[in-house]
Amino acid sequence: MDFQGRTTVDEIDEGPGGAAREHLVVIGNGMAGCRAIEEVLARDAGRFRVTIFGAEPHVNYNRIMLSPVLAGEKTFDQIVINDDAWYADNAIELIASDPVVSVDRVAKIVTARSGRSVHYDRLLIATGSDPFIIPVPGKDLPGVISFRDMNDVDAMLAAADKGGDAVVIGGGLLGLEAAHGLTLRGMKVTVLHLMPTLMERQLDEAAGWLLKSELERRGQTVLTGADTAEIVGETCVEGVRLKDGRLIPASLVVMAVGIRPSTGLAREAGLAVGRGIQVDDHMVTSDPSVLAVGECVEHDGLVYGLVAPLWEMCRALADGLVGQPTGYRGSVTSTKLKVSGIDVFSAGDFSGGDGAEDIVLRDASRGVYKRVIVKDDRIVGAVLYGDTADGGWYFDLLKKQEDIADLRDLLIFGQAFALGGGASDPKAAVAALSDDAEICGCNGVSKGQVVASITGGACSLDAVRATCKASASCGSCTGLVENLLALTLGDEVKAGPKTMCKCTSFTHGDVRREIVEQGLRSIPEVMQALHWSTPDGCSSCRPALNYYLLCALPGEYVDDQQSRFVNERMHANIQKDGTYSVVPRMWGGLTNPRELRAIADVVEKFNAPMVKVTGGQRLDIFGIRKEDLPAVWADLNAAGMVSGHAYGKSLRTVKTCVGSEWCRFGTQDSTGLGVQIERMTWGSWMPHKFKIAVSGCPRNCAEATIKDFGIVCVDSGYELHVGGNGGIKVRATDFLCKVATEQQAMDYCAAFTQLYREDAWYLERTAPWIERVGLDYIKARIVDDEVGREALTSRFLFSQSFSQDDPWAARAAGAEREQHAHLGEFRPIEILAAE
Amino acid sequence: MMTGDWIDIGAVAEIPLRGARTVPVAGGEEIALFRTGDDRIFALVNRCPHKHGPLSQGIIHGHAVACPLHNWRISLETGEALGEDKGCVPTVPVRVDAGRILIARLTLLATAIAA
Numbered sequence: 001m002d003f004q005g006r007t008t009v010d011e012i013d014e015g016p017g018g019a020a021r022e023h024l025v026v027i028g029n030g031m032a033g034c035r036a037i038e039e040v041l042a043r044d045a046g047r048f049r050v051t052i053f054g055a056e057p058h059v060n061y062n063r064i065m066l067s068p069v070l071a072g073e074k075t076f077d078q079i080v081i082n083d084d085a086w087y088a089d090n091a092i093e094l095i096a097s098d099p100v101v102s103v104d105r106v107a108k109i110v111t112a113r114s115g116r117s118v119h120y121d122r123l124l125i126a127t128g129s130d131p132f133i134i135p136v137p138g139k140d141l142p143g144v145i146s147f148r149d150m151n152d153v154d155a156m157l158a159a160a161d162k163g164g165d166a167v168v169i170g171g172g173l174l175g176l177e178a179a180h181g182l183t184l185r186g187m188k189v190t191v192l193h194l195m196p197t198l199m200e201r202q203l204d205e206a207a208g209w210l211l212k213s214e215l216e217r218r219g220q221t222v223l224t225g226a227d228t229a230e231i232v233g234e235t236c237v238e239g240v241r242l243k244d245g246r247l248i249p250a251s252l253v254v255m256a257v258g259i260r261p262s263t264g265l266a267r268e269a270g271l272a273v274g275r276g277i278q279v280d281d282h283m284v285t286s287d288p289s290v291l292a293v294g295e296c297v298e299h300d301g302l303v304y305g306l307v308a309p310l311w312e313m314c315r316a317l318a319d320g321l322v323g324q325p326t327g328y329r330g331s332v333t334s335t336k337l338k339v340s341g342i343d344v345f346s347a348g349d350f351s352g353g354d355g356a357e358d359i360v361l362r363d364a365s366r367g368v369y370k371r372v373i374v375k376d377d378r379i380v381g382a383v384l385y386g387d388t389a390d391g392g393w394y395f396d397l398l399k400k401q402e403d404i405a406d407l408r409d410l411l412i413f414g415q416a417f418a419l420g421g422g423a424s425d426p427k428a429a430v431a432a433l434s435d436d437a438e439i440c441g442c443n444g445v446s447k448g449q450v451v452a453s454i455t456g457g458a459c460s461l462d463a464v465r466a467t468c469k470a471s472a473s474c475g476s477c478t479g480l481v482e483n484l485l486a487l488t489l490g491d492e493v494k495a496g497p498k499t500m501c502k503c504t505s506f507t508h509g510d511v512r513r514e515i516v517e518q519g520l521r522s523i524p525e526v527m528q529a530l531h532w533s534t535p536d537g538c539s540s541c542r543p544a545l546n547y548y549l550l551c552a553l554p555g556e557y558v559d560d561q562q563s564r565f566v567n568e569r570m571h572a573n574i575q576k577d578g579t580y581s582v583v584p585r586m587w588g589g590l591t592n593p594r595e596l597r598a599i600a601d602v603v604e605k606f607n608a609p610m611v612k613v614t615g616g617q618r619l620d621i622f623g624i625r626k627e628d629l630p631a632v633w634a635d636l637n638a639a640g641m642v643s644g645h646a647y648g649k650s651l652r653t654v655k656t657c658v659g660s661e662w663c664r665f666g667t668q669d670s671t672g673l674g675v676q677i678e679r680m681t682w683g684s685w686m687p688h689k690f691k692i693a694v695s696g697c698p699r700n701c702a703e704a705t706i707k708d709f710g711i712v713c714v715d716s717g718y719e720l721h722v723g724g725n726g727g728i729k730v731r732a733t734d735f736l737c738k739v740a741t742e743q744q745a746m747d748y749c750a751a752f753t754q755l756y757r758e759d760a761w762y763l764e765r766t767a768p769w770i771e772r773v774g775l776d777y778i779k780a781r782i783v784d785d786e787v788g789r790e791a792l793t794s795r796f797l798f799s800q801s802f803s804q805d806d807p808w809a810a811r812a813a814g815a816e817r818e819q820h821a822h823l824g825e826f827r828p829i830e831i832l833a834a835e
Numbered sequence: 836m837m838t839g840d841w842i843d844i845g846a847v848a849e850i851p852l853r854g855a856r857t858v859p860v861a862g863g864e865e866i867a868l869f870r871t872g873d874d875r876i877f878a879l880v881n882r883c884p885h886k887h888g889p890l891s892q893g894i895i896h897g898h899a900v901a902c903p904l905h906n907w908r909i910s911l912e913t914g915e916a917l918g919e920d921k922g923c924v925p926t927v928p929v930r931v932d933a934g935r936i937l938i939a940r941l942t943l944l945a946t947a948i949a950a
């Protein structure tokens with residue numbers, strides 16, 4: 001044989017038993033191709049000699065995570081599924097960057113673009129899909145990009161670096177994830193969608209509309225019913241013209257209008273091809289030696305564009321290849337959108353139609369929309385927006401076709417309600433799931449499998465991911481898996497399963513505990529004692545360790561400035577242009593002419609380009625250079641003002657309302673109490689930022705019920721609320737208890753703050769912390785245990801005795817001068833002149 | 836301040852361990868000098884390849900600095916972005932002699948003229 005003179009003649013390869021191994025050649029180093037090999041190896045590692053051809057230059061990575069990579073939430077390294085070692089360990093030959101261009105089924109030889117030819121005994125085609133490019137003028141201009149592989153992401157990131165306008169054509173799953181990523185990367189994004197509502201194949205109109213308004217609220221422009229006429233531009237993209245004549249300027253156009261199974265190779269090889277490569281239940285094509293799997297196949301008239309069906313196909317394929325055929329019977333799919341802060345779930349059929357009944361729940365104030373479609377007492381579809389916690393349960397009922405007649409009235413309120421739990425405890429909800437309920441949709445892992453891998457020794461999230469793959473793909477089931485860990489292992493897992501960072505195998509909980517138990521006293525000592533794998537940690541673990549030590553050793557531990565994020569090191573907030581903003585404290589939101597005058601003077605004296613009233617009831621002076629900070633602070637100090645810690649993982653503001661002093665509804669002196677509390681809590685370092693508010697009556701003008709600690713005054717005393725958050729994921733507080741006096745309110749506040757300081761993980765705000773440990777635990781420690789509460793209060797006050805020095809005053813007096821001054825300065829002209 | 840082809844810009848001791856200091860260049864780009872945990876000195880243009888964050892203000896670990904704005908990690912040895920990020924910031928030849936930090940005079944002039 002001689003194929004363009006570059007044939008590699010296959011040597012006979014012998015298996016462990018001495019028998020010649022069959023050569024299994026895979027075309028496509030993507031998600032399905034590699035998963036199929038994993039499944040085969042798991043069944044019979046020695047059976048085949050494996051060669052994989054990949055068109056891309058990379059090892060096997062998780063394509064669905066390209067969206068988080070684009071959004072900056074993940075790096076490429078973090079989405080690799082199988083690294084080089086996997087290929088090496090399993091003696092798999094990877095031929096990357098070399099697409100196969102032809103298949104000779106008679107000679108059983110595949111030939112790649114480089115001319116390289118390989119003989120196969122079994123061939124597996126896993127070529128995935130090609131993005132569909134709408135055939136409009138300008139589609140080939142530089143700057144028109146699809147969204148399919150890492151190469152596309154790199155191209156988008158390069159374009160986003162230059163900023164400007166982007167147009168995403170296609171308002172489906174892919175398009176919206178691209179738009180989200182590009183928005184986060186600083187581009188001004190317009191989404192063009194042909195249909196009247198977004199994601200119309202997954203969402204009904206109502207949910208599509210909620211989604212559209214949310215995206216618009218986030219700054220994207222969404223044009224529905226927008227039909228693209230042409231992409232305009234001379235040498236590269238300049239804009240998109242719609243059929244109605246509108247021109248939308250853009251330096252980047254992302255086409256995300258759909259995908260087509262990649263079948264060219266199979267068609268030319270003469271295999272049976274419909275919409276995809278046709279396969280039987282064992283993934284065998286019309287040629288018994290050739291298999292196909294993944295998005296490129298058509299099974300029973302259907303093609304799939306999500307990973308869950310692919311995993312099922314891969315299992316059936318492997319079973320068939322090792323001689324224990326089980327067979328694939330098609331998949332029901334569910335969809336989630338991976339855009340942070342937007343929860344969308346859909347499954348099954350929601351088109352309504354004959355005999356279908358809708359059960360709908362809308363909660364406008366929470367932004368929740370739920371719709372379950374029922375036919376003959378069986379769930380046939382579900383669309384959830386805003387609260388998707390019950391998605392898995394509905395999907396499970398749907399797949400099993402369970403009779404829901406008895407649950408019908410409560411169905412829409414979710415599992416906890418319908419099954420009589422009443423409370424919305426996530427653990428109880430997970431406990432109630434049946435063993436074959438699907439936990440991880442991406443990898444098709446059931447509750448029973450997750451529990452089995454936990455009882456088999458996988459005691460952390462990472463271990464579960466490594467053993468059964470649950471939560472290893474898009475991560476949206478991480479919460480479920482964590483709850484299963486907690487349920488199965490009880491207290492053992494309380495410390496939490498995630499390791500702190502790549503420098504250590506310990507979790508935040510472990511590290512906190514070890515610091516106290518072993519009496520560790522410095523960052524290098526912690527790193528030594530706990531076997532850090534890097535010389536001096538990284539930008540994730542160093543700030544955390546610094547905080548844990550500070551909290552464990554008040555008054556003793558010497559803060560490590562080099563382990564502080566820039567803002568905390570500079571005692572000001574860095575801005576995008578490298579200047580800083582300065583926020584002096586205004587106790588309880590009160591101010592006076594002297595402070596206002598000092599601020600006005602600073603603004604003028606240092607030419608601050610902007611001064612702004614913040615959302616935290618104080619003033620923010622922008623555009624101060626690091627060299628000028630000490631002088632600015634000196635001027636503010638002179639008027640009696642201290643640092644507002646707007647930059648710190650520390651107490652931020654105590655918001656107040658006017659209260660009984662002025663307001664006709666006020667029941668207590670909320671302003672005065674707020675000032676006292678701020679005087680007590682300012683300057684404290686915490687796991688994350690901490691906000692407090694005091695409202696004078698239940699009208700709650702200080703928004704106390706979205707603060708970390710909130711007080712709502714009533715006639716008979718003070719209602720204390722904890723764990724609120726008004727940020728990325730809004731959470732209203734939980735009611736802790738009611739107390740009678742101001743002093744009690746202060747003491748409880750101090751105790752709660754200290755419990756949070758001692759218990760929470762670094763960068764965990766009170767809201768997620770309380771969700772993790774449970775409100776009952778907080779109540780037990782603060783409300784029920786009087787002695788414990790008093791001890792917490794006094795530990796807090798003790799620690800505060802060391803932290804209430806204004807850091808600005810010290811800097812203004814010359815401390816850490818090197819943070820603000822240049823080391824030297826160069827005047828090249830003078831150097832030249834001197835020569 | 837000048838010693839032939841190398842210009843003295845200050846003492847190593849003036850930069851804290853795992854810290855950085857800056858040197859503005861009139862008419863040119865500011866230079867950032869880093870002192871790593873193993874007491875080596877590196878110099879880069881003080882401008883992140885991503886969105887121009889001041890690298891001197893980042894957290895320094897190993898021979899890398901995490902940019903203060905969006906946490907890109909930049910190699911102090913090569914100026915290249917590490918991990919999946921792509922981009923590069925010019926390095927500045929630097930040398931330590933008897934506890935003093937020296938920068939190549941030519942580079943310095945070039946930095947100013949290029950800007």
Ligand code: SRM
Nearest residue numbers: 573581613614615616617618646652725726727728729765
């Ligand atoms: C200045 C201010 C906006 C304004 O112009 O009003 C502001 C500005 C910033 N916020 Fe904020 N937040 C400001 C009030 C808020 C509020 C409203 C409030 O406090 O009542 C919230 C929602 C309430 C809450 O936190 O629960 C808020 C939720 C956030 C979040 C989301 C936190 C979360 O847990 O979801 C971040 C991001 C973070 O902290 O990781 C953030 C981060 C930021 C940062 C620090 C972003 C950054 O890293 O550069 C901004 C610094 C700007 C600067 O240089 O000063 N900011 N931020 C407000 C300062 C208040 C103050 O006086 O200290």
Ligand SMILES: Cc1cc2nc3c(=O)[nH]c(=O)nc-3n(C[C@H](O)[C@H](O)[C@H](O)COP(=O)(O)OP(=O)(O)OC[C@H]3O[C@@H](n4cnc5c(N)ncnc54)[C@H](O)[C@@H]3O)c2cc1C
Nearest residue numbers: 028030031032055063064099100127128294295305306307
């Ligand atoms: C941005 C993005 C987000 C997504 N999000 C989700 C999600 O949240 N949930 C979900 O379920 N699914 C999601 N998907 C879909 C999911 O990624 C696909 O269903 C899955 O990757 C399909 O696997 P596959 O192996 O069939 O194809 P691929 O993973 O595309 O693998 C095919 C591989 O074959 C290679 N190839 C093609 N032709 C040749 C040839 N001739 N020679 C050699 N190699 C060749 C290709 O380069 C590719 O690497 C997403 C997809 C994208 C692009």
Ligand code: SF4
Nearest residue numbers: 573575614615727728
């Ligand atoms: S101030 Fe807050 S909301 Fe405004 S852009 Fe900055 S982080 Fe976002």
Ligand code: FES
Nearest residue numbers: 883885886888902
């Ligand atoms: S500017 Fe440096 S990471 Fe963005």
